[in-house]
Amino acid sequence: MTIADAGRLFLLVGPSGAGKDSVLSGLTARLRPEDNVALARRLITRPVIPGAPEQHVAVTPEVFARLRAAGAFALDWDSHGLSYGIGTEVEAWLDCGLSVIANGSRGALDQARTRFGARLTVVHLTAAPAILAARLAGRGRETRAEIEARLERAATLDAGLGPRVTIRNEGPLEEAIAAFHALVLDRPAPPRPGIA
Template identity: 40%
Template sequence: MGGAGPSEGPLQAPRRVGPGRLVLVVGPSGAGKDTLIDRARDELAGDASILFPNRLVTRPPSSAEANTEIDASTFRIIAEAGGFALSWTAHGLHYGIPSAIDHALYEGRTVVCNVSRSIVEAARGRYDTVTVVEVTAPPEVLAERVAGRGRDTDGDVSLRIARAVELPCAPDVTIVNDGPVEPAARRFMAVLTGRG
C-alpha cells in the first residue's frame, strides 16, 4: 500500500503585498497629477526607498504625461502573462503598472503611481498599505489645462472631467492644485516622505 498523500488543509487567502507603501495618485484630467509626481521624482532622485514606475499606455507619451508607449496587442500579451500589478481601461486606452512594483513593496519601499480611481478598491484589497492621494482643481481650471494640452487622444474635455466625479473613491489625502504648483508640491512631498 502506498503512503498517505499530502493532507489538504483549508484554503488560505493569498498573501497581501507589503510591507512597503503603495501611494496611488488619483484625480481628474488636468489636475496636475503628473506635474506633482515629476517634481517629487526629481527631488527624491537619490532616495532608493521611493520608486516612481512608468505606466505602460497604448498611446505615445507627451509633455503633459510621461509613460512608456505600448501597442494594444503587446499590452494584452503582458496582461495575460501577469505582467501588470494594476491595469485598467479609460477613454479607449489601456494603462498598466508593471508587476515589478510588487518586488519593491516586498522590500519595504514606497511606490508612487498615477492611476484611475476605478482600481483603488482592488488595490486596497491586494496591498498591505495603500495611501490614496487625490489631486484636484475647480472644473474651469481643469478644462483650461486639458484644452491647453492640444492632445487629440484626450477626447471630449467635459466628458473626461465629468467622469472623475462619477467614480467613487475615498482618498486619504486631498490636494487642491488650483494655483501656483509649489504649495501642492510641498504637500505631496510631505505625504511621500511621511511628514504630512
C-alpha cells in the same frame, strides 16, 4: 517582514487637468536615493510624446494584451480608448521596504485596494471644475464636448473614491508638489504663505 516594515504604495489619482504628470515630475526631482522611494513607470498603449512630463513605456495593444494575460501587471485598466498597466515589480519593491509612487486611475481603486490592502495610500489630486476645464482647453487635445464629458466623469468617479488624502492643485504648482512630497516622506507639509 511586517506591514510596518514594508513600503507604501502612493497611488496618485484624479481628473484630467488636475496636474498629475506635472506634480509627479516635480516630486521625482526632489527625491534623493536615501528617501527609498521608487516611481513606477506605466505601460500605455499610446506613443511617448517627447518632452511630455510623463515618460511611460509605450506598447501596442497586442503586446499589452499578452502582458495582461501573462499576469505582468499589479494594476491595469482601460480608459479613454487606451490601456494602462503598472508592473508587478512594484510588489517586490514594497516587500523590500521601498515606498512606491504610481500614477493610477480612480476606476482601478477597487483592484488596488484588493491587491495592496493596508500598504495603499490613495492620493487624490484635484482642482475646481473651472480650473480643470481651463487646463484641458489649454492643452488643445479635446473638443469642448469632450472636456465637458471628462468633467462629468470626474464628478461621478470622485463621489466614490473612499478613503484618500486629497491635495488641491489650484495655486502655484510647487504647493501641490510640496504637499505630496511631505506625505510620501511622512513629514508635515510646509505652511502655505498667508495661511495660519
